Amino acid sequence: MELLLKYFPDLTEDQIEKFTKLEALYQDWNLKINVVSRKDIDELYLRHVLHSLAIAKVIQFKPNTKIMDVGTGGGFPGIPLAILYPECSFHLVDSINKKLNVVREVVEGLGLENVKTTHSRVEEIHDTYDFIVSRAVAAMPTFVHWVKGKVAKKQNHELKNGIVYLKGGDLAEELQDYPKATIYNISDFYSEDFFETKKVVHLPLKYKG
Ligand SMILES: C[S@@+](CC[C@H](N)C(=O)[O-])C[C@H]1O[C@@H](n2cnc3c(N)ncnc32)[C@H](O)[C@@H]1O
Numbered sequence: 001m002e003l004l005l006k007y008f009p010d011l012t013e014d015q016i017e018k019f020t021k022l023e024a025l026y027q028d029w030n031l032k033i034n035v036v037s038r039k040d041i042d043e044l045y046l047r048h049v050l051h052s053l054a055i056a057k058v059i060q061f062k063p064n065t066k067i068m069d070v071g072t073g074g075g076f077p078g079i080p081l082a083i084l085y086p087e088c089s090f091h092l093v094d095s096i097n098k099k100l101n102v103v104r105e106v107v108e109g110l111g112l113e114n115v116k117t118t119h120s121r122v123e124e125i126h127d128t129y130d131f132i133v134s135r136a137v138a139a140m141p142t143f144v145h146w147v148k149g150k151v152a153k154k155q156n157h158e159l160k161n162g163i164v165y166l167k168g169g170d171l172a173e174e175l176q177d178y179p180k181a182t183i184y185n186i187s188d189f190y191s192e193d194f195f196e197t198k199k200v201v202h203l204p205l206k207y208k209g
Contacts, residue, residue, distance in 0.1 A: 018112070030074075065157075090116070
């Protein structure tokens with residue numbers, strides 16, 4: 001929790017309680033259904049929670065923002081963001097139901113009312129969102145193809161509606177066809193070694209484009 005408060009000092013009591021509860025919930029569910037690797041669960045706050053929240057260092061979602069987390073797996077980045085932004089709605093989608101079962105248990109255990117889960121490939125989702133977040137799911141060209149037409153037209157943020165993706169390493173080649181992409185180094189926000197090569201990529205997407 002200290003780690004989170006170091007970078008998010010304004011958390012409310014309710015948010016602190018939820019973030020604290022997360023560890024026990026994941027530990028418990030991970031024993032039954034292995035969704036997070038052993039090493040990662042020991043460093044849940046660093047590798048999953050803080051990493052997910054790097055998106056919040058790039059964009060502060062306004063109330064009522066509609067966000068989809070594609071390929072959420074065990075709930076990242078969707079769950080930590082849903083705790084941080086209780087007034088926004090989050091749709092967590094994954095093609096593997098087993099993982100979503102853990103997410104559902106965590107959502108219930110925390111009493112998170114702003115999270116909806118759907119077992120589906122994202123290609124089959126037909127709705128629009130202000131932002132589509134993700135981590136470790138597909139290379140950008142595939143991902144863009146999947147989410148085309150799922151971005152809402154009305155802009156409410158300084159950062160244009162579109163994709164906000166957590167990525168690692170050298171992205172020059174992967175992003176060469178996306179001149180509008182902006183890369184943010186997470187190491188500019190967090191000092192831990194784990195984040196040295198990690199980035200947040202923002203790619204604006206046109207409505208129905
Ligand atoms: C490596 S895991 C990442 C999970 C999570 N985002 C994280 O960072 O911990 C990739 C996830 O994407 C999901 N996935 C892959 N292709 C998908 C698709 N087309 N639609 C929905 N989910 C997909 C997989 O089922 C898997 O849970």
